[in-house]
Amino acid sequence: MxxxxxxxxxxxxxxxxxxxxxxxxxxxxxxxxxxxxxxxxxxxxxxxxxxxxxxxxxxxxxxxxxxxxxxxxxxxxxxxxxxxxxxxxxxxxxxxxxxxxxxxxxxxxxxxxxxxxxxxxxxTGEYPDNHLFPPQVARRRDTAKALVTIIEGCNHACTYCIVPTTRGTERSRPFADVVAEVRGLVEAGYREVELLGQNVNSYAGGCTFAELLARVAEVDGLEWLRFTTSHPMNFTRDLARELVTNPKVAPFLHLPLQSGSDRILKRMLREYTIDQYLERLGYLGEGRSRLALSTDFIVGFPGETDEDFEATMQVLETVQFDASFSFIYSPRPGTPSLRLKDDLPMPVKSERLARLQQRQAELTLASNRRFVGREIPVRIESRTATEQGWWLARSGEWKTIHLAAGPGRELPFGELVQARITQASPHFLGAELV
CATH class of the missing domain: 3.40.50.12160 (Methylthiotransferase, N-terminal domain)
Structure with missing residues (x-):
């Protein structure tokens, strides 16, 4: 079959x-x-x-x-x-x-x-050991980065989110199993892994998440270590310290915000205020300037006023995110937010989303322009060059790189090479092989 x-x-x-x-x-x-x-x-x-x-x-x-x-x-x-x-x-x-x-x-x-x-x-039953899937069974796609699940489910109760229903409560894999899987992946040729969970910061498999990062980073041959997704309420000082000081942890953090309004965050049951979110970013200290920060926004959540949206735009200006993923609120069956009155016209929601995304594109372009002229390591993520002659690569900051290597030049898939950044757009960086 x-x-x-x-x-x-x-x-x-x-x-x-x-x-x-x-x-x-x-x-x-x-x-x-x-x-x-x-x-x-x-x-x-x-x-x-x-x-x-x-x-x-x-x-x-x-x-x-x-x-x-x-x-x-x-x-x-x-x-x-x-x-x-x-x-x-x-x-x-x-x-x-x-x-x-x-x-x-x-x-x-x-x-x-x-x-x-x-x-x-x-x-659709809940099997008690479902999170302990034997890693050797997985048939991995032809990618430069390997994915490793460390925790499944979520114990938070955001009013708009279906994940606790579809993924269940949090279940963590033992840290020894995670380290062993990463070691096996490196032996198989991978040099980069991404640790996965609905909320990796809640990891409780015999150590904290910050400690897990340190243990995984000790695997010989591993070059870059990433993780997603983080909940701000569980983002600790120890985790921030590991992120900015461990050379194997890639300089990139995705920390979903969802709204810049405390009133909307409360309706979302996000469990933090804007001040608390900014406090957690402060844990990064001077290291904040060396990493790329991305976030999520939901626009048009039930009850969002003009003032609430302006508060979101203000946080966007305050933080200057390198990138963000933004969407119009999407009602999901069985979620508590369905009980909230959602009478904001769709044209208003669409206009707000367009405005946010336009400003984010400007911020992303400014972020990308700071790379022009620099020489940085990038990982080759394509097997062949495009018709235009460039290769797809990624930087540690998760920037998309269009890398020119010259006619007939073959680049090593999955390996790090040195690139000089020559141009910037909101969507990618142009580069040439050093």
Missing amino acids: KFHIQTWGCQMNDHDGEKLSGLLSAEGFEAVAEAGDADLVLLNTCSIREKAVHKVYSELGRLREEKQRRPLLVGVTGCLAQQEQAALFKRAPHIDFVLGTMALRQLPRLVAEAQAGRGRVID
Whole structure:
């Protein structure tokens, strides 16, 4: 049987896709690049925003038509599967099975039952050891950076967020297992890893998260260590110190803010004020100037006034984020924010988002221009050069680099090279090989 996995969403979903691919490969199934060549199509879904859900249902509609033309098994996993569960069968009756986020290892069983003709197979149960997935099973994609899950679930209760429903409460892997996995990845040729969790700062696998970073950084051969995502309430002085002093921890921090208004943050149940957020950034000390800082914003949250939005713009000016990810509030089923009155017209929300994103583009361009003329290490992330002759690379600050190496020059995939930055845009840095 040939299979194809389509993944939407975050890095956690990306890594879940690698786990699912490994489970199917261990059963003798063959991965193919196109859904049209597959006997089994698995949709590994996201439900954090309504737009992501629409994309999944659009693909399900296409697969329904394809299934009418030929034998085909269709499975749905990921956060939408955990959220909707059996209701998915009502909206898309051609789905053969539904697999929850906490039951990944049940995939071979569900596929076998679907192959045997059992209709509407489902498992969205919470298995107590689901976070202890054997890392050697994962079938990793051809990437320069390896993903490593250290904690799953979230104990916070943000009113807009579906994650506690779709991912459950926090479960941490033992630190020895994490270190062993990273050591194995380095032995396999990876030089960069990213530690994953809905809230990595809450890690409690026998040590603190700051201590885990220090232990992982001791692995010989590891060059860069990243992590995502952090909750400001759990961002400690020890973590900040490790981030700015450990040479293996990449100089990049993503610390979601969501709003610049204390009133909106309270309605979101984010558990901190703007002053507390800024205090945590202060933990970085002088090291703040040496790293890139990104954040998240939700625009148009129920009850957001002009004054609330202006407060967000003011924080944007105060902090001068190097990058941000911003979206219009997306109501999610079962979340407490659905009980809040959301009467702000969409044109107003769209205008606010456009204004925020325009200012962020200006700030990002200013941040990128500071790199022009510098020589920095960058990691090669493409196997070949583009038609324009440049190679894709990344800096430690997670800047996208378009690297010119000269005609016929081959660059080592996954390795660090020295680059001189020659130009800047809001989206990438142009560079030449030193």
